[in-house]
Amino acid sequence: MHRLSLFDTKKALLERKFSSVELTQCFLERMEKHRDLNAFITVCADEALEAARQSDIKISAGSAGELEGIPLAIKDLFLTKGIRTTAGSKMLHNFVPPYESTVTRKLLDAGAVFLGKANMDEFAMGSANITSYYGRVINPWSCGNKKLVPGGSSGGSAAAVAGHLCVAATASDTGGSIRQPAAFCGLVGLKPTYGRCSRYGMVAFASSLDQAGPIAKTVKDAAIFLRVISGYDPKDSTSAPEPIADFESFAGKSIAGMKIGIPREYSIDGMSNDVSDAWQFGIDIMRNAGAEIVDVSLPHTKHALPTYYIISPAEASANLARYDGVRYGFRAEGAKSLNEMYKKTRQEGFGAEVKRRILVGTYVLSAGYYDAYYLKALKVRELIKKDFADAFGRVDMLLMPTTPHGAFAFGEEPDDPVSMYLNDIFTVTANMAELPGISVPICLDNLHRPLGLQLMAPKFREDLLIQGGYILEQSANFPILDEIEG
Amino acid sequence: MQYVQTSSGVWEVVIGLEVHAQVISESKLFSSASTKFGVGPNENVSFVDAALPGVLPVANSFCIDQAIKTGLGLNGNINLVSRFDRKNYFYADLPQGYQISQYDHPIISGGYVEIETKDGLKKINLERIHLEQDAGKSMHDQHPTQSYIDLNRSGIALMEIVTKPDMRNAAEVSAFLHQLRSILRYLKTCDGNMDEGSMRADVNVSLHRPEDPFGTRVEIKNVNSIKFMMSAIDFEVNRQVEILESGGIIDQETRLFDAASGKTFVMRSKEDAQDYRYFPEPDLPPLVLQQSRVDAIRATIPELPMAKVRRFQQNFGLSHYDASTIASEAEIANFYEEALAVGSMNVDRDFAKLLANWLVVELFSLLNKEGLSICSGKVSAENFGKLVMLIKTNVISGKIAKEVLAMMWETGKLPADIVKEQGLKQITSTDTIESALREVLAENADKVAEYKSGKDKLFGFFVGQAMKKMQGKANPQVLNDVLKRLLLSE
Numbered sequence: 001m002h003r004l005s006l007f008d009t010k011k012a013l014l015e016r017k018f019s020s021v022e023l024t025q026c027f028l029e030r031m032e033k034h035r036d037l038n039a040f041i042t043v044c045a046d047e048a049l050e051a052a053r054q055s056d057i058k059i060s061a062g063s064a065g066e067l068e069g070i071p072l073a074i075k076d077l078f079l080t081k082g083i084r085t086t087a088g089s090k091m092l093h094n095f096v097p098p099y100e101s102t103v104t105r106k107l108l109d110a111g112a113v114f115l116g117k118a119n120m121d122e123f124a125m126g127s128a129n130i131t132s133y134y135g136r137v138i139n140p141w142s143c144g145n146k147k148l149v150p151g152g153s154s155g156g157s158a159a160a161v162a163g164h165l166c167v168a169a170t171a172s173d174t175g176g177s178i179r180q181p182a183a184f185c186g187l188v189g190l191k192p193t194y195g196r197c198s199r200y201g202m203v204a205f206a207s208s209l210d211q212a213g214p215i216a217k218t219v220k221d222a223a224i225f226l227r228v229i230s231g232y233d234p235k236d237s238t239s240a241p242e243p244i245a246d247f248e249s250f251a252g253k254s255i256a257g258m259k260i261g262i263p264r265e266y267s268i269d270g271m272s273n274d275v276s277d278a279w280q281f282g283i284d285i286m287r288n289a290g291a292e293i294v295d296v297s298l299p300h301t302k303h304a305l306p307t308y309y310i311i312s313p314a315e316a317s318a319n320l321a322r323y324d325g326v327r328y329g330f331r332a333e334g335a336k337s338l339n340e341m342y343k344k345t346r347q348e349g350f351g352a353e354v355k356r357r358i359l360v361g362t363y364v365l366s367a368g369y370y371d372a373y374y375l376k377a378l379k380v381r382e383l384i385k386k387d388f389a390d391a392f393g394r395v396d397m398l399l400m401p402t403t404p405h406g407a408f409a410f411g412e413e414p415d416d417p418v419s420m421y422l423n424d425i426f427t428v429t430a431n432m433a434e435l436p437g438i439s440v441p442i443c444l445d446n447l448h449r450p451l452g453l454q455l456m457a458p459k460f461r462e463d464l465l466i467q468g469g470y471i472l473e474q475s476a477n478f479p480i481l482d483e484i485e486g
Numbered sequence: 487m488q489y490v491q492t493s494s495g496v497w498e499v500v501i502g503l504e505v506h507a508q509v510i511s512e513s514k515l516f517s518s519a520s521t522k523f524g525v526g527p528n529e530n531v532s533f534v535d536a537a538l539p540g541v542l543p544v545a546n547s548f549c550i551d552q553a554i555k556t557g558l559g560l561n562g563n564i565n566l567v568s569r570f571d572r573k574n575y576f577y578a579d580l581p582q583g584y585q586i587s588q589y590d591h592p593i594i595s596g597g598y599v600e601i602e603t604k605d606g607l608k609k610i611n612l613e614r615i616h617l618e619q620d621a622g623k624s625m626h627d628q629h630p631t632q633s634y635i636d637l638n639r640s641g642i643a644l645m646e647i648v649t650k651p652d653m654r655n656a657a658e659v660s661a662f663l664h665q666l667r668s669i670l671r672y673l674k675t676c677d678g679n680m681d682e683g684s685m686r687a688d689v690n691v692s693l694h695r696p697e698d699p700f701g702t703r704v705e706i707k708n709v710n711s712i713k714f715m716m717s718a719i720d721f722e723v724n725r726q727v728e729i730l731e732s733g734g735i736i737d738q739e740t741r742l743f744d745a746a747s748g749k750t751f752v753m754r755s756k757e758d759a760q761d762y763r764y765f766p767e768p769d770l771p772p773l774v775l776q777q778s779r780v781d782a783i784r785a786t787i788p789e790l791p792m793a794k795v796r797r798f799q800q801n802f803g804l805s806h807y808d809a810s811t812i813a814s815e816a817e818i819a820n821f822y823e824e825a826l827a828v829g830s831m832n833v834d835r836d837f838a839k840l841l842a843n844w845l846v847v848e849l850f851s852l853l854n855k856e857g858l859s860i861c862s863g864k865v866s867a868e869n870f871g872k873l874v875m876l877i878k879t880n881v882i883s884g885k886i887a888k889e890v891l892a893m894m895w896e897t898g899k900l901p902a903d904i905v906k907e908q909g910l911k912q913i914t915s916t917d918t919i920e921s922a923l924r925e926v927l928a929e930n931a932d933k934v935a936e937y938k939s940g941k942d943k944l945f946g947f948f949v950g951q952a953m954k955k956m957q958g959k960a961n962p963q964v965l966n967d968v969l970k971r972l973l974l975s976e
Contacts, residue, residue, distance in 0.1 A: 079540045092539065099533055101540060201540040207768035236542050237770050315768055318572050321583020322537040326635065338578055338633070365574070365763035374765060 002026050002164040003480060006070060006221035009167050013059060013069045020052035020059070020069025024113055027071045031115065031165045034140075034484055039160040041076045041134045042084050043116040051113040058111060065111030066228050073160040073169035076117035077124055078104045078212070079201040083114070087203040088122040088132040088153075091323045091330045091349035101201020102236070103170060103212045103229045110228045115166050119156030122351045123320065124177055124205040127423035128413055129155025131353040139185055139407050140484045143448055148407040151181030151423075157215045158185040163484050168216040168225055172202060174209045175308050176402075176427025179439035182215050183402035183452025186441040186478060188469065189215045190222040191427075193459045194434035195240035198233030204319040206312035207238075209431040217480065219440060219469040223247035226462060242460045250463045251470040256290030260468070261395030265301035266426060268404060274445035275401050282399055282442055282453040285475040286468070294395050298387040301429060303380050308428040309421060310364050310377040317361025323349065356417060381432050388433045388456075397468050398456040400426055402439040406449030430456050438465040441478040450478070489696070490727055497693045497730065499723050500700055501659055502651035505666065506644045507676035508620070508684035509552045515619045515643035516543030516586060523682055527636040535641040537581035542769050545570075549643040550773065552675045553593050553617050554783045556645055559673045559790060560666075562597030562615060566775045570617075570767040575760055579622035579635050587646075589764040592616035593773065599669065600792050601661040602810075610662050611650040620644050645676065651690065651700065656716040663687065663712050664814075668791045672816045680711050689715060691722045693730060701726075702736040706750055709743045718743040722750055794819055802826075802838035811846050821845070821860050821867045828871030834878075841874045848888065852895055865894050873901040885958055886910050914961040919952070920968050922960070926951040927972060937973065945969065 001009070001018055013020060028045050048071065055069030079085050079097035086092045100108070108114075121131040128149035129137040137155040139148035140163035150159040154171035158181035161169050171178040173191035182189025190213045197212040204210060214225035227248065232241040262283060267276070287293050325331035325345035332344030350358070364373035391398060404425060414420045430437035436459070439452040453472060457464040489496040511521060517534035534541045557564050571589035594615035600607055622640035626633045647666070653659050667678035667685060678685045692703035706722060709715045721743075726736055740759075741750040789797075791813045798809035812822045822845055829837045849860075849870060858864060873891060876882045882890060882905055893904045905911055913919060926948055927934055937944040948969055953960055 079538075085539070087539065095539070097538070097540075099538070199540075200542050203539045204769075235544060237544055238542075238768075314765060318574055318582075318584050318763075318765070321574060321576065322539070322581060324576065324578075324583060326578050327536055327581060328538070342576055362763065365765055367761045367763075370763075370765075 002030055004167070005218045006067075006167045006216060006224055007218065009070055010067070010224075014064060016059070020055040020071075020113060021049060023069070024048050024052035024071050024115070027115055027166055030163075031160075034163055034165060037138045037140060037159050037163055037165070037484070038135050039119055039137055039156045039163065039165055040073065040116040041086055041088070041119050041132075041156070044083055044114055047083065048113050048115050055111050055113060065109065066224070067107060068111030069113060070111070070167050071113045071115045072107065073116060073118040073157055073166040074104055074114050075120055075154050075157045075170050075172060077120060077172055077203045078170055079203070080104055080114065080117065083117065085117065085203070086134070087124070088120040088134060089350065089354070090133040092203075093133070093330055095329050097201075099201065102198035102233045103202070105201075106229050106231070107170070118154070118160055118169055121153035121155065121177075122354050123203065123316070124153040124172060124174055124210075125316070125353050125357055126152040127176070127180060127420055128152050128408070129159075129181070130413065131351055133351060136410070140481055141184075141186060141407065141448070141450055147410040148449065149184065149410065149413060151184035151403075151407060153177040154181045154189075154215060158182055158187055158189070161185070161187050161215050161217060162481055164481070168214055168221055170212060170229070171215045172205075172210060172212050173427075173431065174205045174211075174312060175424040175431050178213045178215060179402050179427050179437055179452070179454060180423060182439045183441070183454075184407035184450065186450030186452075186481060187215050187217060188219050188222045188441070188473070189213065189439045189452075190226055190462070190465065191430060191437045192226060192230065192462055193240070193436045194431070195238055196242070196436070196460065196462070197229050198231070198236040198239045200233055200235040206315040207319060208315060209308075209312055211431070219438070219466055219473045220248055220251045222438065222469075223251055223466045240460070245463045247463055247466050250466040253467045254290065255286065255468055255471055258291045258397065258468075259294050259395040260286045260291045261294050261296035261391050261398045263296050263298045263301065263391070263398055263400055265298050266400040268425070271401070271404050272406075272445070274406070275404060275451060278442045278445075278451045278453060279399075279401050281476070282472055285472055286399060288475070289471045296391045296395060296398070298384075298391060298429070300380065300383045300387050304384055304429045304432055305421065305425050307377045307380045307384070308424065308432060309360070310373050311381065311432075313357040313361030314365050314374050314377075315361070317358045317365065320350075320354070320358055325349070353417070384429060385433045388429075388435060388458075392458045396457070397464055399468075400454050400456075402426060402452035402454040406445045406447065406451050426454060435459060436462045436465055438469045440469045440472045440476070442472065442476045443478065490693070490723065492727065492731055494731060496696060497727060498696045499654055500651045500692045500694065500703075501653040501655075501719065502690045502703075503647075503649045503653070503659065503662065504688045504690070505647040505649075505663070506686045507556075507647060507670055507678070509549050509617075509643035509645055510675055510677060511546065511549050511552060511643055513546055513548075514641040515546055515549050515617065517641050519641065521642050525638065527634070528638060530638045531640065535581065535637055537583070543586060543767070545770060545773065546643065549617065550593070550775075551779075551783055552643070553615065553645055554775070554780055555673050555787065556647075556670065556675045557594035557597065557615055558780075558784050558787050559669055559675070560594075560597040560599060560612060560615065560647070562594040562612060564775065564780045565591065565593055565595055566777065566780075567591070568593040568616075568773045570770045570773065571764045572767050573618075574763045577621065577624075578633065579624045579637070579640065581622065581637060581640055585619055585621065586767055586770070587618035587764075588616035591772075599662060599665050601658060601665050603658060603661065608658070610652045610658070613648040613650050615645050615647050618644050618646055651692075651703075656719040659689065659719060660712050660716055663715065665791070668814050672788055672790055683710065686710060687715060689719060691719060691726070692736070693723065693726045702738050704736060704738070705740045706743050707740060707753060714743060714745050717748050718750055721748060725750070788816065791819075798842075802833060802842070803835045804839060804842050808839075808842040808846050812842060815860070817860050818845075821870075824867035825871030825874070828868060828875055837875065837878050840878055841871065844874050844877075844887075845870070848891060852891070864898075865891070869894060869900060876901055876905065880912060880914060880961055881905065882910055882912050883958070883960075883962055886912065910959060912961050913956060913959045914964050916964060916968060919956070919960050919965050920972070922952050922955045923948070923965070923969055923972055926955065934973070945973075948973075
């Protein structure tokens with residue numbers, strides 16, 4: 001039962017094939033058995049079993065919610081009332097939130113069961129889940145002795161879903177943190193339009209880019225999940241009062257006559273043959289499904305990544321200023337003055353990648369550099385938005401690879417940060433333009449590593465992503481991971 | 487002190503202010519926490535105010551309305567699109583590590599406040615008004631080695647009102663602050679209470695030769711009363727004159743005023759000036775206002791103090807002193823106009839003036855004695871008006887009226903009832919007064935003789951004696967007239 005999709009699990013629970021308690025128990029045992037994946041920072045066994053019991057009662061009573069009794073992993077960036085929330089950082093190693101994030105509140109209201117808090121890159125800064133204070137996460141697709149990274153920053157969420165340690169997981173995406181680990185782990189990752197889901201109660205990384213979304217086993221699962229967590233929230237002034245479609249109903253609709261744009265700028269040097277082949281495979285699927293394939297240009301694409309690495313650290317440098325040891329979280333011992341307390345706390349509480357980004361962000365906002373970096377980046381961001389607006393004047397969706405390569409092995413990760421940042425090259429554009437994007441697993445490369453393709457649609461057109469993603473998924477017939485090796 | 491004259495020539499003093507006015511609002515600028523003053527430490531703190539992870543600011547639309555109202559009351563332009571920015575700095579009582587403020591797109595641009603100077607009216611122009619959140623409070627005197635933080639103030643809405651460098655001496659600064667405070671109180675957008683810190687001001691002072699460009703300015707912080715503000719400016723002007731006269735240059739720096747010594751001290755120099763790294767607040771969309779909202783607020787702007795002073799002088803013939811004293815507070819002005827309504831529909835200027843005088847002298851002295859405000863309800867505006875009308879219509883004399891007022895204060899009774907009960911009605915009958923006077927003159931024949939031989943001052947003595955005989959109830963005018971006639975005919 002642990003290998004079932006969310007859709008099938010829901011059906012089985014309602015048909016009483018098994019109970020939520022049995023299912024939850026099964027996942028808790030698997031989580032224990034596969035602790036070496038390090039997918040979870042905190043396991044909430046007692047709370048999960050209690051929630052499952054409540055769900056079973058509701059299912060019996062015929063008052064099941066949308067996700068009643070379905071065990072999920074929650075990225076440790078969503079505040080969960082009474083359950084420690086660390087954001088992968090030592091800084092919050094002891095932080096127990098007094099309130100619930102809007103996204104997890106909606107999931108709880110729908111009857112979901114939380115198994116635990118998923119590991120992640122520290123403050124969501126990373127592309128391989130190697131910056132977590134709570135250790136690396138192993139990609140369940142690792143084969144033999146070669147351990148693969150799960151991608152990041154939602155590496156724990158992706159590993160937990162791929163390893164069948166939960167049915168689905170929440171994740172968040174600032175520059176690709178849902179889609180890239182989904183691609184690396186052979187899963188569906190959906191980053192909604194900026195404003196589709198409330199950011200209230202999500203530990204902020206870059207406020208103008210952050211967006212919550214699901215990592216799931218199938219496109220339909222992602223659609224069901226998305227509908228539950230979507231919606232305007234008066235507590236988040238940037239959330240949008242847009243109508244929420246029945247996303248699930250778009251899985252299975254024809255795309256005949258739709259125009260699918262292939263942005264030529266995404267054919268970059270150094271892209272592996274496997275990735276180009278996968279892309280071509282996806283193009284063929286769409287064409288065979290009756291879509292018209294259109295060559296399009298997004299001329300400012302090459303500026304997206306550098307721009308992203310100005311805007312996101314700038315916002316992060318302010319967002320992370322609150323971690324000062326004064327009110328909650330980690331406080332270094334032995335400081336003799338306020339300034340010393342700040343220095344020691346932030347020196348000891350933050351990891352290297354977080355400090356690097358705070359420094360970069362502080363630098364680009366400083367007097368004398370603001371115009372050259374931050375202000376210019378804001379202008380480039382507008383040009384990127386315009387590129388997409390122009391493209392969507394001609395096509396319904398865009399299709400491109402999610403990542404330039406498959407998951408890399410432990411020890412083979414780039415050793416300089418800038419090369420690591422290249423992981424986000426195909427994903428940051430959606431965040432910069434506030435667009436929705438979905439990564440769908442398409443095939444395995446010659447090293448048996450999953451590869452994903454990405455669809456992007458105009459703002460608030462997640463319905464199109466479900467429609468197109470489902471076509472890709474059905475034709476690709478990507479294998480689900482049978483069992484974790486080792 | 488428009489110019490400071492020294493042996494080397496004249497220096498012109500140039501002063502600008504940054505006033506922080508706390509917005510009157512039940513809840514904070516970006517959270518629903520209460521703004522109530524005087525509660526225990528950290529009682530009015532929401533998750534947003536304490537900057538927990540994941541919290542987001544939500545702009546309080548009432549505070550925005552208050553800023554619009556202030557902008558309109560101060561003759562500013564309401565910017566239909568403005569923006570919030572983050573001002574980044576670390577301090578223990580700044581939970582977010584940044585203050586949400588407005589940097590280059592404030593909600594209000596321009597505006598002015600008219601003040602009275604000895605040379606007539608002067609416009610003090612405003613640069614801008616923007617909204618921002620207040621910080622918390624650090625307390626360093628609660629524990630020998632630790633500092634405590636109180637976040638009750640954290641997140642409370644402030645309006646920063648920035649003037650142009652239009653003031654030239656401490657008296658103008660004082661007039662500006664008094665006038666600004668009065669307007670804000672009329673608008674009910676800030677209570678102007680400097681003791682509780684709901685109005686604070688930083689002052690920028692520089693000196694230059696009138697023919698030269700402005701000099702380097704020094705900012706003085708932490709001045710928490712208008713009186714201290716004036717001392718700080720005087721001290722600072724003298725300090726700068728001394729430096730400039732001895733050939734020195736003024737450092738651009740921030741200084742603190744120490745009320746105990748009356749001196750200013752360096753807080754930080756230009757080199758230590760902070761780089762606040764302002765950038766647009768990504769958690770809040772731009773603040774977009776509809777013109778209709780601005781128009782609706784404009785319709786609620788009351789008549790403001792300057793206009794009231796003018797009307798009181800022109801329509802009622804009040805002295806400038808009385809008019810501006812009464813117009814200084816909306817409550818006093820309302821009391822006055824309500825009391826005035828006791829009279830006829832067409833304003834009787836004599837009654838208006840008499841009423842103003844009685845309000846400013848007699849009622850104020852009673853209120854001051856007990857430290858009460860005009861709204862205390864001890865004497866209603868209507869009853870006060872009726873009392874003055876009794877004087878005006880010669881029912882009672884001014885002297886008796888003071889007694890009646892005191893009784894009204896104690897008992898809350900109507901003035902006419904008190905006059906009736908106590909039999910205080912003024913006697914205007916010439917016959918009654920004449921017979922009393924005749925008795926007095928008969929009893930004091932020697933004094934009458936002295937009077938006739940030129941001791942004019944005894945006239946008052948006769949008046950006093952007659953009044954005494956009549957328990958003070960005689961109409962003074964009639965008494966005078968009759969006495970004059972009797973003395974002439976003696």
